[in-house]
Amino acid sequence: MKWAFPLTLLACVAVQTVLLDFVSVAGVRPDCFLLLVLFWAPHARPETATLQGFVAGLTQDALSGGPLGLKAFILSLLGFLTARLSRRLATEKPLPQFWLLLAAAGGAGLLSVGLLSFFLGPPPLLATLRVVVPEILYTALLGFLVLRVPPVQPKRTRPA
Amino acid sequence: MLWRLIAKHRRAVILGATLIASFLLMTLQVRHDPAVVAFTRQAVLMAVSPVIKVTAVALGSVGQVWQDYIDLRTVRKENLQLRREAAIRERRVSQLEEQALETQRLQGLLAIRDASRADFLAARVVGRDTSNWFKTILIDRGSSAGIRRNLPVIAPDGLVGRVFEVTPTLSKVQLLTDPVSAAGGLVQRTRVAGIVFGNLEAGLVVRYLPQLADVAVGDEMITSGLGGVFPKGIPVGRVVAVERRSGALFQEATLQPKVDLSRLEEVLILLQPDAPAGVEAGGLRQK
Numbered sequence: 001m002k003w004a005f006p007l008t009l010l011a012c013v014a015v016q017t018v019l020l021d022f023v024s025v026a027g028v029r030p031d032c033f034l035l036l037v038l039f040w041a042p043h044a045r046p047e048t049a050t051l052q053g054f055v056a057g058l059t060q061d062a063l064s065g066g067p068l069g070l071k072a073f074i075l076s077l078l079g080f081l082t083a084r085l086s087r088r089l090a091t092e093k094p095l096p097q098f099w100l101l102l103a104a105a106g107g108a109g110l111l112s113v114g115l116l117s118f119f120l121g122p123p124p125l126l127a128t129l130r131v132v133v134p135e136i137l138y139t140a141l142l143g144f145l146v147l148r149v150p151p152v153q154p155k156r157t158r159p160a
Numbered sequence: 161m162l163w164r165l166i167a168k169h170r171r172a173v174i175l176g177a178t179l180i181a182s183f184l185l186m187t188l189q190v191r192h193d194p195a196v197v198a199f200t201r202q203a204v205l206m207a208v209s210p211v212i213k214v215t216a217v218a219l220g221s222v223g224q225v226w227q228d229y230i231d232l233r234t235v236r237k238e239n240l241q242l243r244r245e246a247a248i249r250e251r252r253v254s255q256l257e258e259q260a261l262e263t264q265r266l267q268g269l270l271a272i273r274d275a276s277r278a279d280f281l282a283a284r285v286v287g288r289d290t291s292n293w294f295k296t297i298l299i300d301r302g303s304s305a306g307i308r309r310n311l312p313v314i315a316p317d318g319l320v321g322r323v324f325e326v327t328p329t330l331s332k333v334q335l336l337t338d339p340v341s342a343a344g345g346l347v348q349r350t351r352v353a354g355i356v357f358g359n360l361e362a363g364l365v366v367r368y369l370p371q372l373a374d375v376a377v378g379d380e381m382i383t384s385g386l387g388g389v390f391p392k393g394i395p396v397g398r399v400v401a402v403e404r405r406s407g408a409l410f411q412e413a414t415l416q417p418k419v420d421l422s423r424l425e426e427v428l429i430l431l432q433p434d435a436p437a438g439v440e441a442g443g444l445r446q447k
Contacts, residue, residue: 065294
């Protein structure tokens with residue numbers, strides 16, 4: 001369990017850099033690092049989730065052409081908030097789950113736009129929307145589909 | 161006393177520390193691009209490069225196995241003997257087609273190499289940018305193969321970008337279409353100079369073209385050689401739109417890149433000596 005997060009992070013690196021290229025829609029790919037933090041944070045304490053978000057974000061930044069710290073900032077905050085609010089917002093119903101994922105991805109997208117505008121100057125609105133909106137939708141949809149996959153249960157054997 | 165206070169509010173302290181560290185990293189990078197940022201980037205890249213390389217190789221193998229499986233399914237309807245022969249032929253044809261395509265691509269690369277006096281190094285594309293905001297690729301060659309930061313990267317059809325980060329075994333290439341990329345360009349027909357910028361949308365934008373300059377749809381754009389990063393004469397793209405605003409000093413042109421940057425498999429790195437860092441190519445440090 002101790003190595004579960006680092007291992008899934010490495011898997012996420014492989015998926016995001018190599019595999020997702022094959023399922024990109026109009027050049028836009030879902031954000032697996034965001035989903036990784038969203039899925040781990042409810043099972044961790046807020047301080048752990050914050051650090052997990054920071055490490056995941058820093059890894060994503062290092063593999064991207066963007067400024068180092070951009071995703072680290074966003075995912076740290078997201079990890080913290082998810083861990084803090086997970087008990088209140090936990091739900092098994094599909095539609096609220098999708099809306100929550102959409103809100104998380106949307107919040108992260110808007111924060112990205114805000115930080116990029118602050119550090120690199122405002123990007124063109126139309127082009128930004130063409131990147132942000134599909135990314136948010138695609139990420140939320142992928143997260144929703146992953147949540148719908150039933151977990152593999154170990155087979156129970158009857159005692160003799 | 162202080163330690164107790166920190167322990168008591170550890171959640172807020174950790175959140176604050178990570179947010180401040182992230183913000184500080186961004187600020188430092190945008191302002192100065194210090195060694196700590198480059199070190200962090202390289203350390204993470206080096207740590208994950210084996211995973212990326214192994215995944216790329218495994219994906220190729222799985223693709224081959226999957227292709228074999230598909231081939232076998234199509235010929236299963238025929239009798240055993242024919243199926244075997246057909247499967248072998250199918251596989252051979254597939255392999256030969258793949259080899260032919262690869263040979264074609266490599267011949268294109270070699271043609272460039274032969275036509276130029278510069279030294280080149282071929283590399284395979286093994287990964288792409290982790291965000292949708294920036295356009296970079298990962299290639300399977302690094303400093304151990306002689307690659308350095310800011311070396312130009314090309315494909316048979318034209319310019320691809322420049323080397324952005326280097327680790328011993330892996331390098332990151334900033335594509336021409338990256339929103340923070342910039343390169344000096346020249347309209348081949350009229351020799352008008354401008355600066356080619358990447359943008360979030362597909363395509364390139366040429367700015368700082370004089371308002372009265374002769375630029376038309378269909379014109380070919382090549383690198384100007386100014387700045388010293390990209391050699392002169394590499395095809396960049398074709399003009400697909402020209403925008404002239406009344407009262408403006410400059411006109412803008414939209415370019416269709418010569419190279420399909422979304423389908424790159426192999427690239428060539430120009431091992432030209434003494435490319436000055438961050439002069440012509442864009443980047444965060446220029447901000």
